[in-house]
Amino acid sequence: MKFHLIGVNHRTAPVEVRERLAIPDARLPEAVKRLAEHPDVAEGLILSTCNRVELLTQTKNGTADLRGFLRDYFQLNPSDYESHLYEYRESDAVRHLFRVTSSLDSMVVGEPQILGQVKEAYATARAVGAVHSQLDLLLTRAFAVAKRVRTETAVGSSAVSVASVAVELAKKIFGSLQGKHVYLVGAGKMSELAARHLLAHGAESIFVANRTYDRAQQLAARFDGKAILFEQLYETCDRADIVITSTGAPHAIFRREHGELFLARRKNRPMFFIDIAVPRDVDPGMNRLDGIFVYDIDDLQQAVSSHVADRKKEAEHAETIIAGEVERFQARVQTLDVVPTIVSLQDHLETIRQAEIDRVRGRLGRLSPEQELAVETLTRGIVSKIMHTPISTLKTAVREPEATTVIDLVRRLFNLQEKNLRVSDSAREKDQKKTAKSAAGDSGAER
Numbered sequence: 001m002k003f004h005l006i007g008v009n010h011r012t013a014p015v016e017v018r019e020r021l022a023i024p025d026a027r028l029p030e031a032v033k034r035l036a037e038h039p040d041v042a043e044g045l046i047l048s049t050c051n052r053v054e055l056l057t058q059t060k061n062g063t064a065d066l067r068g069f070l071r072d073y074f075q076l077n078p079s080d081y082e083s084h085l086y087e088y089r090e091s092d093a094v095r096h097l098f099r100v101t102s103s104l105d106s107m108v109v110g111e112p113q114i115l116g117q118v119k120e121a122y123a124t125a126r127a128v129g130a131v132h133s134q135l136d137l138l139l140t141r142a143f144a145v146a147k148r149v150r151t152e153t154a155v156g157s158s159a160v161s162v163a164s165v166a167v168e169l170a171k172k173i174f175g176s177l178q179g180k181h182v183y184l185v186g187a188g189k190m191s192e193l194a195a196r197h198l199l200a201h202g203a204e205s206i207f208v209a210n211r212t213y214d215r216a217q218q219l220a221a222r223f224d225g226k227a228i229l230f231e232q233l234y235e236t237c238d239r240a241d242i243v244i245t246s247t248g249a250p251h252a253i254f255r256r257e258h259g260e261l262f263l264a265r266r267k268n269r270p271m272f273f274i275d276i277a278v279p280r281d282v283d284p285g286m287n288r289l290d291g292i293f294v295y296d297i298d299d300l301q302q303a304v305s306s307h308v309a310d311r312k313k314e315a316e317h318a319e320t321i322i323a324g325e326v327e328r329f330q331a332r333v334q335t336l337d338v339v340p341t342i343v344s345l346q347d348h349l350e351t352i353r354q355a356e357i358d359r360v361r362g363r364l365g366r367l368s369p370e371q372e373l374a375v376e377t378l379t380r381g382i383v384s385k386i387m388h389t390p391i392s393t394l395k396t397a398v399r400e401p402e403a404t405t406v407i408d409l410v411r412r413l414f415n416l417q418e419k420n421l422r423v424s425d426s427a428r429e430k431d432q433k434k435t436a437k438s439a440a441g442d443s444g445a446e447r
Helices: 015-021 025-036 066-074 091-101 113-127 134-152 162-174 189-200 213-222 230-239 256-265 284-288 297-364 369-397 403-413 418-442
Strands: 003-009 041-048 052-059 086-089 181-185 205-210 226-229 242-245 271-275 292-295
Touching: 003 015, 003 066, 003 091, 003 134, 015 052, 015 066, 025 041, 025 066, 025 113, 041 113, 041 134, 052 066, 052 091, 052 134, 086 091, 091 113, 091 134, 091 297, 113 134, 134 297, 162 189, 162 271, 162 292, 162 297, 181 189, 181 230, 189 242, 205 213, 205 230, 213 226, 226 230, 230 256, 256 271, 256 284, 256 292, 284 292, 292 297, 297 369, 297 403, 369 403
Parallel strands: 181 205, 181 242, 205 226, 242 271, 271 292
Antiparallel strands: 003 052, 003 086, 041 052
């Protein structure tokens, strides 16, 4: 395996670092394409969410300068983020991906949104041609593993969500949510979930502002709420007691001066901002105003940490499943790696056998059918005995650390040419596609 992954997440980097590395949806195809064009990268995928930014690659020679890619793409000083990076290779990268898709690495363990986010990243990478072979096999297997974890464990049952935590925090601030007004800025899925929870706990009405007004109208209609033109945001936001914002804007859209204006209009009645955007929508300076309470995605993480222990046992069961799946996938990939060499060895020795028969046929004279059969049986038997040891060694070696060394040694001993290996690679490609299709079928219920 030549998988290489690098990234930051909510555990290793604060939101002020993650927001500098975040890639908006509109720029993601171009970023993935640039990653795939990196000299050492054969395939690539980028996952960018509010809680993580990760580059996953299949490299050409076992490693790639992904830190250099981050530096060149974001044009940031590495000292701003280097200490927050984690990096995994080969089976460790596989294990990390399986844990991410299974929601074991999430801020809220068991939340279902991350699987959809990984699938969207996968679809984007496929669309630009950045995923096509081994990463295809890896991602489709990861989706099947996530389905297995959700089916065989209770890690996702009664999962605490950002939305439910938002309700808890709002209750602490207001005492009761009865009669409170909610303003959604941006029409994302997480904002919608939070709004549903708030309404279910007594909030009275919903306002929705979105840069695309049609989207604001659609979302407002679901809650029997009111859509607001985005240009009227600052004129109308003071109507809300609770503001949930997630716009994808590159800079804060709510600053201290806006908070001062809102408080003046509200006669200092408190306002609660839930900022689930990365980059953040609310300037941290607003939190210093008396009567303004701002919680960003990292604050929510601290609030949910107390609930993690409730699902610890189920998470341990899920980790056991993933450990077994990593071993299975590793064995599968290593088997695929050795197939071209075995096929090439068989072709090479068969070519020699046929050439030797043709060379001596003139001296043997006309052979009867029985004699032809005897020559075929004799020469095939000799070739089979010659192939037995190297093929057995190759099949055994795929599960050992020295697999690559053994494969290279067999290729050198029998002088297997690259052109022959390229021909036999087509067999591996067909096998990979078949496996990927099967794995995609396993995870189809979640798509």
